[in-house]
Amino acid sequence: MIRQGVLIRxxxxxxxxxxxxxxxxxxxxxxxxxxxxxxxDFFRGASIxxxxxxxxxxxxxxxxxxxxxxxxxxxxxEFVTRPEVQNVSQKxxxxxxxxxxxxxxxxxxxxxxxxxGNIIIIGxxxxxxxxxxxxxxxxxxxxRGVVHAGAxxxxxxxxxxxxxxxxxxxxxxxxxxxxxxxxxxKKRRMEPEKAxxxxxxxxxxxxxx
Amino acid sequence: MNGKVIVIxxxxxxxxxxxxxxxxxxxxxxxxxxxxxxxxDIGLRNLDVVMGLENRIVYDIVDVVEEACRLEQALIxxxxxxNLHLLPAAQTRDKNAVNPAQMRNLANELRKxxxxxxxxxxxxxxxxxxxxxxxxxxxVIITTPEVSAVRDADRIIGLLEVEGLKEPRVxxxxxxxxxxxxxxxxxxxxxxxxxxxxxxxxxxxDEDIVVSTNRGEPxxxxxxxxxxxxxxxxxxxxxxxxxxxxxxxxxxxMDRVKRIIGLS
Numbered sequence: 001m002i003r004q005g006v007l008i009r010x011x012x013x014x015x016x017x018x019x020x021x022x023x024x025x026x027x028x029x030x031x032x033x034x035x036x037x038x039x040x041d042f043f044r045g046a047s048i049x050x051x052x053x054x055x056x057x058x059x060x061x062x063x064x065x066x067x068x069x070x071x072x073x074x075x076x077x078e079f080v081t082r083p084e085v086q087n088v089s090q091k092x093x094x095x096x097x098x099x100x101x102x103x104x105x106x107x108x109x110x111x112x113x114x115x116x117g118n119i120i121i122i123g124x125x126x127x128x129x130x131x132x133x134x135x136x137x138x139x140x141x142x143x144r145g146v147v148h149a150g151a152x153x154x155x156x157x158x159x160x161x162x163x164x165x166x167x168x169x170x171x172x173x174x175x176x177x178x179x180x181x182x183x184x185x186k187k188r189r190m191e192p193e194k195a196x197x198x199x200x201x202x203x204x205x206x207x208x209x
Numbered sequence: 210m211n212g213k214v215i216v217i218x219x220x221x222x223x224x225x226x227x228x229x230x231x232x233x234x235x236x237x238x239x240x241x242x243x244x245x246x247x248x249x250d251i252g253l254r255n256l257d258v259v260m261g262l263e264n265r266i267v268y269d270i271v272d273v274v275e276e277a278c279r280l281e282q283a284l285i286x287x288x289x290x291x292n293l294h295l296l297p298a299a300q301t302r303d304k305n306a307v308n309p310a311q312m313r314n315l316a317n318e319l320r321k322x323x324x325x326x327x328x329x330x331x332x333x334x335x336x337x338x339x340x341x342x343x344x345x346x347x348x349v350i351i352t353t354p355e356v357s358a359v360r361d362a363d364r365i366i367g368l369l370e371v372e373g374l375k376e377p378r379v380x381x382x383x384x385x386x387x388x389x390x391x392x393x394x395x396x397x398x399x400x401x402x403x404x405x406x407x408x409x410x411x412x413x414x415d416e417d418i419v420v421s422t423n424r425g426e427p428x429x430x431x432x433x434x435x436x437x438x439x440x441x442x443x444x445x446x447x448x449x450x451x452x453x454x455x456x457x458x459x460x461x462x463m464d465r466v467k468r469i470i471g472l473s
Contacts, residue, residue: 106405108367109360126363126403144403 005031012153012172015048016080021055029064036072047076098135107131107145114151127167136160142190146170155197160207163190169202171195176202212243212320215327215447216345216374220361222332224353225382225412228422230329231259232437233349235427236444238293242324245284245294247315249341250331251306254298260287261425262295271299274311280318289430294323304336309343316344325447334368342369348377349409349447354384354395363404378409380443385414386457408470410443412436413457 005023009016019028036043050065057065062079069077099117109128113119118135129145131137136158137149143161148170150157155172168177174197195204217230230246238244248256251271257263268283273296280296287293296319299306319326330341342348348369352362362379369377381400388394401408415436421428428437429444438455445452454470 108370109364111367124403124405128360128364142402 006035008035012155013049014153015043015046017048017050019050019052019055019057021053025057025061025064029068032065033068036068044073045075047078048074049078049080051080100135101133106141109145125161125166133157139164149195157196159195160192161194162192164193164195164204165190169195169204171197171202174200174202176204210243210321210324212323213325213347214316214320214345215325215347215349216249216330216342217327217349217351218330218338218341218365218369219332219351219358220334220365221352221358224351224358225418226332226351227255227259227329228418228428229349229351229380229382229412229440229443230256230327231427232429232440233444233447234325234327235287235290235293236429236441237325237327237447238287238290239429239441240444240448241292242448243292243322244325244327245296245319245323247296247319247326247328248298249307249312249328249337251298251337251340252300252303253331254300256329257285257295257297258425259422260295260427262288262297263425266297269297269299270315271302271306274307274315280315289426304331304340307340309339312340312343314344334364338368342372342374345374348374350377350379350404350406351382352379352400352404353382354389354400356395359395359400359403366404366406376407378407379404380410380412381408382412383414384411384457408454409446410439411454411457412439412443413455 005020005028007018009018017032048069066077100120101115101117102120102122103113104122106123107113107121107125107129109126112130112132114132116134118137119131119133120138120140121131122140124141125131125139125143125145125147127144131145132148132151134152134154135149137147137160139161142163142165144165144167146168147159147166149159150172153172157171159169159171166178168175192207193204194207195202217226217233219226234244234246246256247270248254257266262285265285268278270283272278273280273283284294284296287295316326328341328345331337350362350365352358366377381397385394389396397408397411413435415428415434417428417431417434418436421431428434429440431437435455442452442455
């Protein structure tokens with residue numbers, strides 16, 4: 001049996017390519033090329049991370065892998081050179097870091113905001129509008145449109161709104177939608193709420209104190 | 210003279226843009242303003258029919274922009290109301306027969322002669338819409354108390370913002386108070402909350418509109434009509450006068466409506 005030089009796995013964080021520790025680099029490279037070819041357009045525009053495990057890769061080998069990824073129009077490559085350790089976050093769970101976009105306007109139907117960090121909207125998000133963030137989304141107003149937090153697979157992402165009534169709410173790979181039915185009903189007083197993933201499903205709850 | 214160019218638009222079709230244009234225009238002219246109505250719905254013209262002027266059309270807007278005639282030749286005088294004119298659309302052409310720059314020039318020509326230039330915008334957000342809003346200083350959005358109409362109005366407000374028309378006002382057309390009361394229809398508060406723009410007027414559903422549209426007589430000419438009254442009030446507000454909303458119901462609604470006006 002031929003040993004596999006590369007193993008491709010999809011995870012919540014994206015696509016990871018694991019390289020075998022002892023296999024010849026040329027074999028790895030040709031195997032990877034075959035996999036990219038066979039997958040047709042699947043990898044185009046995707047961002048992958050290459051995990052070389054115990055294996056050490058030379059700068060030349062690194063370049064060869066990057067060139068290969070460029071040939072197949074991947075959008076980004078990241079190298080993980082040591083075996084993955086359990087990612088223990090030292091940070092407090094209530095601190096969100098990263099770049100944040102603050103938008104001081106109402107998003108109307110047909111308008112769409114995407115951002116690679118967190119998004120704060122000071123205004124409403126109307127039905128037919130879309131908000132897509134890699135991180136968290138907070139709406140200081142009425143959220144009625146479609147929102148996607150953790151758009152690149154971050155299951156810790158959360159959505160906050162003063163009035164949370166989205167048409168559809170997505171966090172990472174989870175999707176929740178508003179209840180079906182006639183929506184011209186008397187509105188109750190809206191409380192600020194947040195949505196997050198708990199045990200694999202999207203849960204909406206009030207924001208305590 | 211430096212008149213105001215106002216586009217009347219909605220996104221969704223069938224909410225009453227053309228009826229509103231005819232009636233607001235007629236009401237403005239009845240108040241003594243010089244008014245011209247432009248039908249920008251090239252290929253699907255209706256405004257001439259609603260005004261009862263179809264049989265007077267010789268030249269149209271496409272003839273004007275293609276310089277097949279002078280602008281004055283294409284303007285049709287209204288048969289009832291003084292100071293009211295119509296620039297009809299072409300029926301045999303399509304929206305691409307005119308471009309936004311030509312519309313802008315046309316609007317600028319007309320604003321020299323008239324106090325108000327009302328542009329009846331076609332439904333949709335494509336070329337016809339872009340043409341219609343090109344020369345406008347102000348926009349009036351017509352919507353009905355339906356989720357789909359409000360959604361489209363919201364989309365239009367967003368598109369107008371991009372074009373620099375920052376403060377459009379909304380007319381809620383065809384409202385039926387008894388249905389609102391039963392909770393079967395969106396109420397004003399719901400709509401204004403979503404759209405978050407100023408309310409220019411509320412027009413009740415009125416059978417007279419159907420009759421008058423078919424006859425080619427704007428309903429504002431009928432002093433008895435409730436819808437006609439509502440359009441008169443809208444015309445007053447366009448002229449900058451502070452007119453309370455039509456009493457569509459009893460005290461309770463008025464209080465609510467006042468609050469909405471106060472908000473806007």
